[in-house]
Amino acid sequence: MFRLFSLAILALALAPSAAFAWKWSGDISAEYRGFLQVPADPRQGGNDFSLSFSPELYQEWDKGHQSFTFAPYFRHDFNDSERTHADIRELTWLKAGASSEWRVGIRKVFWGVTESVHLVDIINQTDLVENPDGEQKLGQPMINFALIQDWGTLDLFVLPGFRERTFPGVEGRLRTSLVVDADHPVYESGSEDDHVDYALRWSNSIGDWDIGLSHFYGTSRDPRFLPGLKDGEPVLFPVYDLINQTGVDVQATLDNWLLKLEAIRRTGQGEGYYAAASGFEYTFYGVFDTQKDVGLIAEYLWDERQERALTPFQNDVFLGTRLAFNDEASSEVLFGFIRDLDHDSTFANLEASRRIGSSWKLILESRLFSVKDAADPLTGLRNDDYVGVELKRYF
Numbered sequence: 001m002f003r004l005f006s007l008a009i010l011a012l013a014l015a016p017s018a019a020f021a022w023k024w025s026g027d028i029s030a031e032y033r034g035f036l037q038v039p040a041d042p043r044q045g046g047n048d049f050s051l052s053f054s055p056e057l058y059q060e061w062d063k064g065h066q067s068f069t070f071a072p073y074f075r076h077d078f079n080d081s082e083r084t085h086a087d088i089r090e091l092t093w094l095k096a097g098a099s100s101e102w103r104v105g106i107r108k109v110f111w112g113v114t115e116s117v118h119l120v121d122i123i124n125q126t127d128l129v130e131n132p133d134g135e136q137k138l139g140q141p142m143i144n145f146a147l148i149q150d151w152g153t154l155d156l157f158v159l160p161g162f163r164e165r166t167f168p169g170v171e172g173r174l175r176t177s178l179v180v181d182a183d184h185p186v187y188e189s190g191s192e193d194d195h196v197d198y199a200l201r202w203s204n205s206i207g208d209w210d211i212g213l214s215h216f217y218g219t220s221r222d223p224r225f226l227p228g229l230k231d232g233e234p235v236l237f238p239v240y241d242l243i244n245q246t247g248v249d250v251q252a253t254l255d256n257w258l259l260k261l262e263a264i265r266r267t268g269q270g271e272g273y274y275a276a277a278s279g280f281e282y283t284f285y286g287v288f289d290t291q292k293d294v295g296l297i298a299e300y301l302w303d304e305r306q307e308r309a310l311t312p313f314q315n316d317v318f319l320g321t322r323l324a325f326n327d328e329a330s331s332e333v334l335f336g337f338i339r340d341l342d343h344d345s346t347f348a349n350l351e352a353s354r355r356i357g358s359s360w361k362l363i364l365e366s367r368l369f370s371v372k373d374a375a376d377p378l379t380g381l382r383n384d385d386y387v388g389v390e391l392k393r394y395f
Contacts, residue, residue, distance in 0.1 A: 004118050009274060011128075011292065018214070022057065022059045023057070023058045023059065024055065024056070024057060024395070025055070025056050025058070025394070025395065026053075026054050026055035026056045026067065026071075026250075026394070026395060027054050027361075027392045027393060027394045027395070028051070028052070028053050028054070028204055028338065028393050028395075029051070029052050029054075029390050029391060029393070030049070030050075030051055030386065030389040030390070030391050030394040031048075031049070031050050031051075031052065031124050031388060031389070032047070032048070032049050032389050032390075033047060033048040033049075033171060033173075033280050033386045033387070034047050034381075034386060034387050034388070035047055035048075035382040035385065035386045036385040036386060036387070037384070037385055038383065039173060039383055039384070040177065040380065040382060040383040041170075041177070041383075043170050043171060043372055044170075044171055044172065044173055044175075045079040045080065045171045045172070045173065046079075046081045046394060047079075047183040048077065048078070048080070048173065049077075049078045050075055050076060050077040050078060050079075050083065050084075051075070051076050051078070052073070052074065052075040052076075053073070053074045053075075054071070054072075054073050054074075054089070055071070056069065056070070056071040056090075057069070057070040057164030058070075059177060062095075062212040062299070063094075063095070064097050065095065066093070066094065066095050066096070067093075067094045068092070068093050068094075069090050069091070069092050069094070069181060070088075070090065071088070071089045071090040071091075071169045072086065072087070072088050072089070072347070073086065073087045073088070074086045074087075075087050075130070077129075079169055079171055079172070079173075080129070080169050080171050080172035080173075080287060081169055081171070082129055082166070082167065082168055082169030082172055082182070082201040083130075083168065083169070083172060084127040085129065085166060087127065087138050087139055088106050088109055088139045089106075089108055089137075089138075089139045090105070090106055090108060090139055091105045091106040091139070092104065092106065092107050093105055097181055097322050098238050099147065099148050099149060100145065100146060100147050100148060101144075101145070101146040101148070102143075102144070102145055102146075102247075103142070103143075103144040103146075104142075104143050104144075104318070105141070105142070106138060106139040106140065106141050107139065107142055107144070108124050108137050108139060108140070108144070109123040109124060109142075109144075109157075109370050110124075110125075110137075111123070111192075111201065111212060111214060111247070111249060111372065112249055112262055113210070113249050113250070113251040113260045113261070113262060114214075114260045114261075114262050114277045114278070114279065114299055114343065115260075115279075115281070115299060115318065115320065115336070116299050116301060116313070116315045116318035116320075116336070116338060117134075117262075117277050117288040117301055117311075117313055118134075118212065118262065119247065119262045119263070119275055119276070119277055120212070120214055120247035120248070120249045120262050120263075120264060121263045122199070122214075122216045122221055122245055122247070123140055123142070123157065123159070123199060123216075124137035124138060124139070124140045124163075125137065125138045125140065125162075125163035125165055125221050125292070126166075126219070126221065127136075127164055127166050127240060128165055128166050128167055128168070129166040129167065129168055129172070129360070130166075131366075132367060132381070133349065134341070138160060138163045138164075138357070141159065141160055141161040142159050142160075143158040143160075144156070144158075145185030152202050152203055152205065153202070153204065153256050154200065154201075154202050154204050155199075155200065155201045155202075155203075156199075156200050157197075157198065157199040157200065157201075158196065158197075158198060159196065159197035159198065159199065159218060159296055160194075160195040160196045160197075161193065161194065162192075162194075162195055162197070162218075162219045162240070163193075164182060164185055164193065164238070165182070165221070165223060166182065167179075167180040167182045167238075167356050169265070173384050173386070174367075174381055174384050174386075175380060175381075176236060176380040177379060177380040178234055178235055178236045178380075179233075179236070180225070180235065180236045180237075180238060181230050181235040181236065181237055181238075182238065182269050184230070184237055185223070185237065185238045185239070185240060186237055186238070186240070187219070187239075187240050188219075188239075188240065188241045188242045189240075189242055193214075193219075195218060195242075195288065196218070197216070197217065197218020197219060198216070198217050198218060199214065199215065199216040199217070199218070200214065200215055201213065201214035201215075202214075204276075205349070208252050208254055209250065209251070209252050210250070210251045210252075210253075211248075211249075211250050212248065212249040212250075213246075213247070213248055214245075214246070214247045214248075215244070215245070215246045216243070216244070216245045216247075217242075217243070217244050218242065218243070219240050219241070219242060219243075220240055220241050220242070220243045220268065221270060222269075222310055222311075223238035223239055223310075224238075224239045224241070224310050225237065225238060225239065230247045241268050241269045242268050242269065243266055243268030243269055244266070244267050244268055245264055245265070245266045245267075246264065246265045246266075247262070247263065247264040247265075247393050248261070248262070248263050248264075249261065249262045249263075254362050256282055256283050256284070256285070257281070257282055257313075258280060258281040258282075258283075259280050260277075260278065260279055260280065260281070260299070261276070261277075262276065262277045262278070263275070263276040263277075263278075264276075269310070270308075271305075273303065273304040273305045275302065275303040275304060275305075275309075275311075275314075276301075276302050276376065277299055277300070277301045277302070277313075277367075278296060278299065278300055279297065279298045279300060279318070280294050280297070280299075281296065281297045281322070281395070282295065283295040283322075284296075285292065290322065291321075291325070291326045292324065292325055292326060293323070293324040293326060294320035294321065294322070294324075295321065295323075295324075296317055296320075296321055297318070297319065297320040297321065297322065298317070298318070298320075299317070299318040300317055301313040301314070301316040301318065301338070302314065302315060302316070302317070303315070306341070306342070307375075311377070312340065312345075312347075312376065312377035313338060313340075313375075314342070315340070315341045315342050316338050316339060316340050317338070317339050317341065318336055318337070318338045318339075319336060319337060319339075320334065320335060320336025320337070320349075321334075321335055321336070322334050328355075329354045329355045329356070330353075330354070331349075331352075331353070331354040332352065332353050333350075333351070333352040333353075334348070334349075334350070334351045334352070335348075335350045335351075336348070337349065339388075340376065340378075343371075343372065343373040343376040344373065344377055345369070345370055345371045345372060345373065345376045346368075346370040347367070347368075347369055347370075347378060348365070348366075348367070348369075348370075349367055349368075350365065350366040351363070351364070351365050352364040352365075355365075359393060359394050359395070360391065360393055360394070361391075361392040361394065362389070362390075362391055362392075363388075363389070363390040363392065364387075364388070364389055365387075365388040365389075365390070366385075366386065366387045366388065367384070367385065367386055368385045369381045369382055369384060369385060
């Protein structure tokens, strides 16, 4: 990992200093989560308050063909020490040519099209202490070469250095019933977190269709868990296997319709299996002769392993709606819920945001859990319903 830091910094140092055009941006935020129930584990805390800082430094030279981006991240949580953490989201040198691009350093790469889950998104590790929805990711060291042709874009990745998933601590909310001991992970590879992973992806737009085909070999970002003891207390130890995963993501834009599919085939975590998420989003534009747009979303989530799946979303339906006000404040609301057809549990999610002036943004977030079956993987979150408010200041 430090070698990649050196490559990015060396590229910056070798660039002609007179051409530097430094740009600072980023945000600082305060977040409050109010929990609606007492915790399932008395060691867990109550309501939560945290501060985060996310600056970004950007510069470009060589007539815009080369650039450097540095984006660190820090959060201090006043309740859960494990949620207090720092990361480098990006530290990247980019060189763009006529039909190719090189990116070296640390980056975040997103693959996927569905709303509820992202099965094919495998490059970056989930920063689980940030949010239970799994959308926040840790920066991944990489060397990425992109070949851009008429027949599509081919991305090749070398990924030296594995990032372990973050987990809430004993005092943290939104965690499994047993605490995950993230300090003692188990690796299949003898190189442990120094294992070098590889990935490739071809993507192209053909008419109304956006298509991606990918393959990944390396340490799984999704751990399985082994029960054990730490200081006499039962805990879970994360186990990181070596896997192969082949994925496809497809999105079709047909007038008001978005048709979406993500599907994978994975081997290495026990018996090989298939998993898929598919559905649609239909948008009503300018409802009731206003500037507002309303989208209706429906997706089905399936995992061939069923009860043996490491994910709670093995036979589930997601229904949601998206409201875009299209106003000066960029007001948006997204509401949806996932219904487990096997365990009769429900995970509801509300996200709303609105800009205040040119530099502020107010974000409302709520997660609600209805868990009836103790065998459901979400049972540890049964008392963790919360409403969160975040205020961001951009600079």
